[in-house]
Amino acid sequence: MGRSPCCSKVGMNRGAWTAMEDKILTSYIKVHGEGKWRNLPKRAGLKRCGKSCRLRWLNYLRPDIKRGNISRDEEELIVRLHKLLGNRWSLIAGRLPGRTDNEIKNYWNTTLGKKTTKTHSSENSPPPPPPPNEPNPSNSTTKTQVIRTKATKCTKALVPLIHPPPADHDQDYSSPSIDPLEPQDDHDDDHHQNFLQETCNYEPANFLNAAIFNNEDAKVDSGFDNIMWLGQDHSLLQECWTTDSCADHLDSLTFLLDSEEWP
DNA sequence: AACTGTGTCAACCGCCTCTAT
DNA sequence: CATAGAGGCGGTTGACACAGT
Numbered sequence: 001m002g003r004s005p006c007c008s009k010v011g012m013n014r015g016a017w018t019a020m021e022d023k024i025l026t027s028y029i030k031v032h033g034e035g036k037w038r039n040l041p042k043r044a045g046l047k048r049c050g051k052s053c054r055l056r057w058l059n060y061l062r063p064d065i066k067r068g069n070i071s072r073d074e075e076e077l078i079v080r081l082h083k084l085l086g087n088r089w090s091l092i093a094g095r096l097p098g099r100t101d102n103e104i105k106n107y108w109n110t111t112l113g114k115k116t117t118k119t120h121s122s123e124n125s126p127p128p129p130p131p132p133n134e135p136n137p138s139n140s141t142t143k144t145q146v147i148r149t150k151a152t153k154c155t156k157a158l159v160p161l162i163h164p165p166p167a168d169h170d171q172d173y174s175s176p177s178i179d180p181l182e183p184q185d186d187h188d189d190d191h192h193q194n195f196l197q198e199t200c201n202y203e204p205a206n207f208l209n210a211a212i213f214n215n216e217d218a219k220v221d222s223g224f225d226n227i228m229w230l231g232q233d234h235s236l237l238q239e240c241w242t243t244d245s246c247a248d249h250l251d252s253l254t255f256l257l258d259s260e261e262w263p
Numbered sequence: 264a265a266c267t268g269t270g271t272c273a274a275c276c277g278c279c280t281c282t283a284t
Numbered sequence: 285c286a287t288a289g290a291g292g293c294g295g296t297t298g299a300c301a302c303a304g305t
Contacts, residue, residue, distance in 0.1 A: 016273070016299080038290065054291075055274065090293060105294075106272050 013047045017056055021046060025053055026061050059102045066098030070107055078104060079112060 013021070028044035034057065037050035046053060059065075070078075074096055081092045089101035089108075096104065 014275080035291090049275090051276090051291085052274075058292095059273075087294065101293075102273075109295095110271055 011047060012049055014052075017048075017060075021048065022056070022061055025057060029057060029061075055102075059100045064098055065100065067103070070099075074099070075112065078108065082108065082112070 017025075024044055024046055025040075025048075028040065028046075032040075032043075034054075037054040040046070040050055040053050041048045044053075048056075077095065078092060081095055085091050087105075089105040093099050093101040093104050
């Protein structure tokens with residue numbers, strides 16, 4: 001038994017929305033607010049699936065939406081975020097005020113994807129062999145490593161600013177043996193350094209994978225409570241992340257993309 | 264002018280995750 | 285804890301516009 005469809009498709013309008021449907025949906029949401037999408041069509045008197053209403057509102061009718069004319073800055077940010085996050089369009093869109101995931105996805109598929117493929121093929125032909133110490137489970141592709149993220153409680157993260165001594169690279173970074181969130185002892189510094197050494201090997205990508213973006217959408221969206229930076233002497237520099245400024249912080253992390261260690 | 268190829272983008276589909284019960 | 289419903293997401297499709305022949 002599969003799950004029941006979100007709505008009956010019989011007697012429903014499909015395809016492009018008419019101006020009248022847009023008007024009905026817009027005025028209904030203005031009065032009643034977003035949400036309850038499944039009931040919305042019935043209440044608003046629309047012959048549309050609830051999902052369709054939601055999509056129409058989010059991607060087209062919402063008042064704060066910017067459409068078209070993606071600036072150079074936005075383009076660069078999309079490219080960088082895509083390197084970081086992969087096809088996580090909603091996350092990427094969250095960093096670009098007024099842009100929707102659908103628009104960014106379309107823009108990528110039609111424009112940026114081709115551009116970056118071109119750039120890569122001209123810059124990296126043939127692609128350089130991966131460094132021997134790079135954890136590369138598949139070894140089957142030269143694609144940019146996409147950081148897969150999974151939601152876990154994370155309120156602190158560490159970014160190393162130094163290059164530590166080489167470490168054993170046969171570890172599974174995706175399942176750190178030390179939980180960065182659980183104090184190992186009374187000394188935060190030790191705790192965080194252990195975490196870095198055991199899970200990240202001081203590789204920014206590994207670090208992000210293991211520490212920050214394991215934290216997933218919810219945390220990236222909501223912002224970290226704070227983030228700590230390791231100085232030369234392993235002293236901890238702390239910087240607050242807030243919900244409102246998370247985009248800027250995430251953007252600032254793109255320095256890692258320019259890092260030599262970035263895969 | 265007619266046809267064909269290509270690009271763009273709104274909308275749909277199905278799966279996954281979250282949340283309430 | 286298990287389950288079902290609702291929302292959210294990414295991949296894909298198809299209609300339309302435009303350029304080239």
